[in-house]
Amino acid sequence: MTLLVILEHDRGDLAEASREAMTAGRSLAEQMGDDLHAVLIGEGADHLTDEAAELGAQTVHVVTHDILTDYGPDAWAESVRQLADEIDAAAVLAVGTDRGNEVMAQLAARTDLPFVANCVSVDASDDEGWSMTRLQWGGSLLEDSTIEAERKLVSIGHHAVVASDALAPGAGTVEEFEPELDGSHAVTIIKDRAVLSQGVTLSTAPVVVSGGRGVGSADGFGILEELADLLSGRVGCSRAVTNNGWRPHADQVGQTGTRIAPEIYIATGISGAIQHWVGAMASKRILAINTDPEANMVAKADYAVIGDLHKIVPAVTAEIKRRKGST
Amino acid sequence: MRILVCVKRVPAPGAKINVTTDGQAVETAHLGFTTSPHEECAVEEAVQITERMGGEVTVLTVGPAEAEEQLRYAASVGCHNLVLVPTDGLALDPQRTAAIITETVGGLEADGGGFDLILFGNESADSGGFQVGVRVAHALGRPIVNGIKGIDVEDDHIVARRAVDAGFEVYELPRPAVLGVKEGINLPRYPTMKGRLASKKAEMVSQPIDAENGGQVMVRLHRPAETVKETVMLGDSEEAAPAIVDLLEEIGVLQ
CATH class of the missing domain: 3.40.50.1220 (TPP-binding domain)
Structure with a gap:
């Protein structure tokens, strides 16, 4: 069995938060006794496979399709759904950024499985049911929860784990995957962008x-x-x-x-x-x-x-x- | 335009948030209640759209009978129809909440016609599951994008802008659509006296609907361990300025 981690990138720039997802993914895969796989979706991401391997991925799935020109919640989630079926993933994990939680929610809706957002710790030692602690009230309160599901869907709260390098890199075997997508999955793909500010922003200001x-x-x-x-x-x-x-x-x-x-x-x-x-x-x-x-x-x-x-x-x-x- | 806004009644905590002794809920004995902030903005956005384009706004909440207070508040700022699905004492997980809303929307649309736009808050202030709107949209077969801080309604589509760190991502959804709205899309108005009076008379439909539990079970709530900090006092007037600048120099933010 495998744990599949969704790596978030924006037109080929790996989100810093994805390093947190892989850090959490490594310890979770170890608990589960499963292989750690990572998935990179869409145009511009194929050069990130080495970085995924360095972060501990044994297998890196590169998902390509004509409509995957940019981020879109439907297209990304549908791609992950098909890939998770293909590799029989026991769990799918992302980091709880706007995009991460959105894709996981879409995936959960498509499979009618529970999705536990913004976990700070996960106990995956029992295959049947996992128990976890997650953030409520933006982090002012913690909730202990359990889920039972054939495929566990969780996100790790952004900044809940400190990103670290893998002690040893994963094999990083690259597997290409082309999902079956159609126009209905393309309606929520980004159409355009507007840049308002450049340089230091509130979230990055020293x-x-x-x-x-x-x-x-x-x-x-x-x-x-x-x-x-x-x-x-x-x-x-x-x-x-x-x-x-x-x-x-x-x-x-x-x-x-x-x-x-x-x-x-x-x-x-x-x-x-x-x-x-x-x-x-x-x-x-x-x-x-x-x-x-x-x-x-x-x-x-x-x-x-x-x-x-x-x-x-x-x-x-x-x-x-x-x-x-x-x- | 027919717009539906889904809102949640949440406690309004101050400096600290406490949990009941059984760990099952927030201690609300001394707290007021409010509409979850993102949803307050969703209500305002819906009202502004119908003020520009005509139409009506329906507000739906799934919650305790007391959530009537949040529905009446929405009426006081310009919403037209109020729908309460009372779920007193039920433990609702996100799947169950979404199923209840989906069924309720189906009933409302069968009776009054389809909604052109359904708005959710990006996430609720309390449980913050980040998924109910997405589940409902998917069950209804409609597109949804979250994190929206700008909406333009066009004849056959909706332009939605999602705030990212340095600007916006622009999405274009066919109608009917669903959006998850974030605070900052507008500045919600305060109710007028006339609005308050009208809201007391607004008709509210209460219809109990339930659904199966999903797969997540909440065990208990607790407060995170607090690291007790010793605050270093640098002074009690502008005389503290040199000490503050010493600190800024010491940590290297003053070049």
Whole structure:
């Protein structure tokens, strides 16, 4: 039997998250006593087979078809469904990104099998039933679950495992697979793309300077923008701020916004409700600036200043300028 | 345009989320309830589309009788028809929820005509299974794309934009279609006094429907282990600025 891991790529660029899927896949395959297979779907992915082998794949399936010109949930899931049948996969695993969970849900719908999204750990020692722990509330709560199914479908929560290299590469035997697809599977394939921003984005910024309700107004974000610019960072905000229309939703850090992982997160005037916290918790360090010493954000921060952000933030900006000017 | 929006009633937790002693549910004794955030935006989007193009919005929820509160809220911001499938006390896994919704949609369409568009939230705020909308769309034989932050309704198709890190992916689906919407597609309006009053009188249809359990069984909920952190206090005024900049230098983010 085999464990099949879906490798996510965008027109030939392997998603960093796929390394997490393979890391989880290696330990799961070992528990199951099964072979680890990986699947690469569509145009531009065939050059990734060596990387899949390095990540531990014994067999790498390269799926090609005329309609697989770009990502599409129907076409990808239908391809995986047919491949999983062909190789009699005991389980299919992806990482819980937007695409990963979407393809797994499509696969589950097509097979009417249970799908457990965003697992943080999986016990696969019993062939019949697996037990797992998965994320609820964006990670604020954990759920223990069990599934019984002839083919187990799971995704691993994004960032739930730390990606690592395989101790020894897999054989990486390349197998080509051409699924039977038709026009009905092509309707959800990407038609076009629009690039809005280039360079550092909120999710990749090394510094995020964020404001919450305590900032008080849209104009109040001017001092945060100035500080973020000095640090080559990005401005973020809480849900209260976007709900007030002070900042665009693209700036929102949180469960329903962007998940960030900067070197330092400077959270000003943010109380730290769970919806915000789960978006910020992957930050390496957190500095909270808040008038309320009891705020959740202050309790969870590595560093804190208790005071008025409207005075402290400009003082930090001035101090940075002073030091830059003196060197 | 006939649009259906599926919403879920969820607790509105603050800084902490607690679990009942039997581990089967979130402790909601001191919590209010709300519509799951992505779905609140789906409701607003549906209302905006019908304001532009005419038509009506039906809101459907599968949940406890109290979910009437979320349906009435949807009516107060402009939705027309309210449908509740009461499932008090039932443990619903994603397959069962999807089967209930699919059957309900079938009944609504047989009575009132097909929906041109069905909107779901990308995922629910609480259980976050990332699959109910996809299962329903598949059972209805309609296309679905998730993660949508922009919708243009054209005569015979729907253009949907999915937000990715640096921009959008554009999809073009034939009608009728299903979309999983994300918060940020719009800024939901607040209900007006007139809307609130009208929502109290809006007719709500309650129809119990059930389906078979799927293959996932929830055993218990628990809170993740908390790493207790000692917060280093850097000061209590702008006098802390040098200490903050020292820290920024030390971790190498100040060049």
